[in-house]
Amino acid sequence: MCGIVGYIGGDPAAPFLLQGLEKLEYRGYDSAGVAVYDGTSLRVVKAKGRLQVLKGLIHDGKDVPGTVGIGHTRWATHGAPSDINSHPQVSDSGKFAVVHNGIIENYLALKQHLIRRGVSFVSETDTEVVAQLLEYYYKGDIMDAVIKVLQKVEGSYALGIICADKPDQLVAVRKDSPLIIGLGQGENFIASDVPAILSRTRDIYRLNDNEIAIIQREGVRIYDMDKELIPKEPVHVEWDVTAAEKGGYEHFMAKEIMEQPKAVRDTISPRIKDGRIVLDNITLTADQLKTFRKIFIVACGSAYHVGMVAKYVLEKMTRIPVEVDVASEFRYREPIIDEKVLVLVISQSGETADTLAAMREAKRLGARTLSIVNVVGSSIANESDDVIYTWAGPEIAVATTKAYSTQLAVVYLLAIYMADLLGCLTAEEYAAYLTELQALPDKIEKILQNRENIQYLASQHFNAKDVFFIGRNLDYAMSLEGSLKLKEISYIHSDAYAAGELKHGTISLVEDGTLVIALATHQNLFDKMMSNVKEVKARGAVVLGMTTENNTQIEQVTDHVFYIPQTCDVMLPSLTVIPLQLFAYYVASMKGCDIDKPRNLAKSVTVE
Numbered sequence: 001m002c003g004i005v006g007y008i009g010g011d012p013a014a015p016f017l018l019q020g021l022e023k024l025e026y027r028g029y030d031s032a033g034v035a036v037y038d039g040t041s042l043r044v045v046k047a048k049g050r051l052q053v054l055k056g057l058i059h060d061g062k063d064v065p066g067t068v069g070i071g072h073t074r075w076a077t078h079g080a081p082s083d084i085n086s087h088p089q090v091s092d093s094g095k096f097a098v099v100h101n102g103i104i105e106n107y108l109a110l111k112q113h114l115i116r117r118g119v120s121f122v123s124e125t126d127t128e129v130v131a132q133l134l135e136y137y138y139k140g141d142i143m144d145a146v147i148k149v150l151q152k153v154e155g156s157y158a159l160g161i162i163c164a165d166k167p168d169q170l171v172a173v174r175k176d177s178p179l180i181i182g183l184g185q186g187e188n189f190i191a192s193d194v195p196a197i198l199s200r201t202r203d204i205y206r207l208n209d210n211e212i213a214i215i216q217r218e219g220v221r222i223y224d225m226d227k228e229l230i231p232k233e234p235v236h237v238e239w240d241v242t243a244a245e246k247g248g249y250e251h252f253m254a255k256e257i258m259e260q261p262k263a264v265r266d267t268i269s270p271r272i273k274d275g276r277i278v279l280d281n282i283t284l285t286a287d288q289l290k291t292f293r294k295i296f297i298v299a300c301g302s303a304y305h306v307g308m309v310a311k312y313v314l315e316k317m318t319r320i321p322v323e324v325d326v327a328s329e330f331r332y333r334e335p336i337i338d339e340k341v342l343v344l345v346i347s348q349s350g351e352t353a354d355t356l357a358a359m360r361e362a363k364r365l366g367a368r369t370l371s372i373v374n375v376v377g378s379s380i381a382n383e384s385d386d387v388i389y390t391w392a393g394p395e396i397a398v399a400t401t402k403a404y405s406t407q408l409a410v411v412y413l414l415a416i417y418m419a420d421l422l423g424c425l426t427a428e429e430y431a432a433y434l435t436e437l438q439a440l441p442d443k444i445e446k447i448l449q450n451r452e453n454i455q456y457l458a459s460q461h462f463n464a465k466d467v468f469f470i471g472r473n474l475d476y477a478m479s480l481e482g483s484l485k486l487k488e489i490s491y492i493h494s495d496a497y498a499a500g501e502l503k504h505g506t507i508s509l510v511e512d513g514t515l516v517i518a519l520a521t522h523q524n525l526f527d528k529m530m531s532n533v534k535e536v537k538a539r540g541a542v543v544l545g546m547t548t549e550n551n552t553q554i555e556q557v558t559d560h561v562f563y564i565p566q567t568c569d570v571m572l573p574s575l576t577v578i579p580l581q582l583f584a585y586y587v588a589s590m591k592g593c594d595i596d597k598p599r600n601l602a603k604s605v606t607v608e
Contacts, residue, residue, distance in 0.1 A: 004071075005191050010067060018054070030049070034070070035097035037164065072086075084123050090128075091132050095164050096163050102175075104127070142165075156175060160172055188215045194394070206378075252396040260444050280387075293340045294320065296323050296324075296362070304327070309573045314418070318424055335361075343367045345372070356383075372411070399489050436568045447579060448578065454583050459586070483495055502532055507536065545562070
């Protein structure tokens, strides 16, 4: 959720820490800070607000000398945003400084334990408990102190630790929160995500849960909780540095919207060989598939909306019942799961805390798990029985676009693959689906070429106070995503409804000038949708309609219309979502919102 950067080497640490934190601003934060060993002690500087405030305080790092340090951008969980609550948090004597992503769930009990033993606290954070515990248990061996702390704390964490007694090393450890180690020449790094260190190295280690890394200038050693060395193979990051840069676009979100044809093509093309779908190293067999009585899909946010689409698609094509769960609720309703259930897990980062916890619960109950993930080597990818990677590349904007589209592409691949294994498709149907699937990137490109029409519509409605999205079947699933996109980056109140539910209460909110975005892409439901449009029009709504190119009669009942190319029904969401993303983007841009870093939001939600 927050950003962690650490450096040890021969160069000044503070300027690099600031540069790295700048690359992680997309993750969402409300304060920032650095701790650098200056030759005699740890120098800590922290500030509420944007990173620019911190940079101004230390003149881009020039005022904080030293070649080893840690930095952090914080998104408040325990304690309001403030200079004091910012990270790094420091122990009572100033010996230890700690940066932390995640939540220490038992911090209050630990804090009270330490207070009774004379330890003074200055912040409201759970992170300060870690710093104070380290000093409390430290007897000259950092590893011993770290292990004792890890045995006491409960929750999720990625920790970067620096000790004034051992200024020739950094310590890093994780559990349920991502942390990587960058490998350089005469210098090494820690970070919560790759972009922070990509300017200096592309070779990394991905830490697993409860692994402790000792990072020095000359090398890195990784231990388990028994202090046994763990052999690690470095991972080489393939994508180019420029992939994490704006490339001339005003915002990352705009760049990532425009990258969708390539991202979808990159996700689909390697999986189709000689007219057949080949899904990486999937071990799921036809015999196993035939034993499943149900598929559960668990995900959060936009990935949950992909799951809503997947329910319609999988049930239509495989005839297996599908249930979609918000991951944060899944564990707490005692789901009925056994070995005859397949759990499909969807997550861009592969580190989403609620989704990871839901998957672990499903595995505990005996289910087989299959994940759709963008980040290679992430926790969800590593722990699921099978994984299909989306090849979206790095996604920097908080509001997902190309990751969503590539997840949809994988859903289609998976549904066709499973339906074929089950004997649910004829050879002609199989070939027809592949043809439509391979045509999606070009059709997305066509929509993007006409984006000025969406920009114009946004210019007419960016001052809307309330917006309602309505649709039926897959259009309802897309209404959920369209509404989320608009509200998360423009801060306009919006809601999505199954169009048939309007008359069961929601239509009471429609009045003169209310903007309603009506999705009507399914031919067999088009007439019913036009009836729903007439209902809201009769109450004074302004209606922006969306349909396929053959349904021009929509112009008779809507105020504005945007057309998308035709494709088979199950793949319409891949085209429908593009205008919805563009509309949200242009509305937010015209309102002057911070599009890539919307308020109160973070890219990777690694806490519950």
